[in-house]
Amino acid sequence: MKALIVEDKEHIRKALVHLLDLIGTDINVVGECESVKDAVIVANACKPELVFLDINLTDGTGFDFLEQTENFNFKVIFITAYEEFALKALKIGAVDYLLKPVDIDELKIALDKIAVLPIETQRKQINTAKKVLNSDSEILILSLQDSFQILELKDLMFCESDKGYTTFYLNNGKKYVASKSLKEFENKLTNSSFTRPHQSFIVNLKFIEKYDKSGTIHLKNGKKIPVSSRKKDNFVTRLFNWNTD
Structure with a gap:
């Protein structure tokens, strides 16, 4: 050979x-x-x-x-x-x-x-x-128990943190759980179209249908995400300044 x-x-x-x-x-x-x-x-x-x-x-x-x-x-x-x-x-x-x-x-x-x-x-x-x-800027690689999972950021609706684990919800209904805290993904996700309106959530702005001034985000799939009082002003500013282009 x-x-x-x-x-x-x-x-x-x-x-x-x-x-x-x-x-x-x-x-x-x-x-x-x-x-x-x-x-x-x-x-x-x-x-x-x-x-x-x-x-x-x-x-x-x-x-x-x-x-x-x-x-x-x-x-x-x-x-x-x-x-x-x-x-x-x-x-x-x-x-x-x-x-x-x-x-x-x-x-x-x-x-x-x-x-x-x-x-x-x-x-x-x-x-x-x-x-x-x-495609480093367009994907997120999750280390799961038995594999590496590639997520395209354009398909990621939101992430939810719970007791050191983070669940990633996609717009096709799939979800993946990674054994890392939300903070460890924050730097990757809080640029472009993502924002963190609450300690337990990171949200993709492109999937927001409306925002109640009372402090609730309504996603296009019906999911409701709370906005914490201390993050409210920053979130509203981020939402109004966001440009999907």
Whole structure:
């Protein structure tokens, strides 16, 4: 199997080659590159069957490389540092990855998994991960008990906090419970169209049907949200200044 290593740090590339030799696989490393530009040229010329791909390169990302290659007909194992958001994206896509520095046992597991994975299946997984990475401002990633759940913020009606847990209600009727307090999501949600009118709620302004001056928000699905007295003036100002465009 012909393999290409795309990694901007030489010592990581050399260490990976050494580990592949130790494992004794039939993998033949046909090239090592540190940039998107060079990787595209080498991949188009050598047509590898497997690419070890760093996410952050000197002139772009691993996803830029995948977009620019002439034929995406190879398996991919990502190599990444411990970057929380990048790891969540890869996990959500179920994409195989190796953490730096690469561990020989983890390398063996990744090679075994990738050997039986159809290229088309992996391409879909990578597209999911790419969507997560490119849509940070438009999505929220919830860490649930057995999975990572992607929520599109445009579909999130409101959040409700209760005893350290937060429930997220979507406009399609679905809801998800995360074991974190509302405050931990506040920075992500109180920009754009979201506001926090009460200690226990964050509301998407686009789903408000009306507001009673007595202090109650009526959402389009019939849900009523209280507005606390100390947040009332700020909420009213936010509501009147909100521009859906």
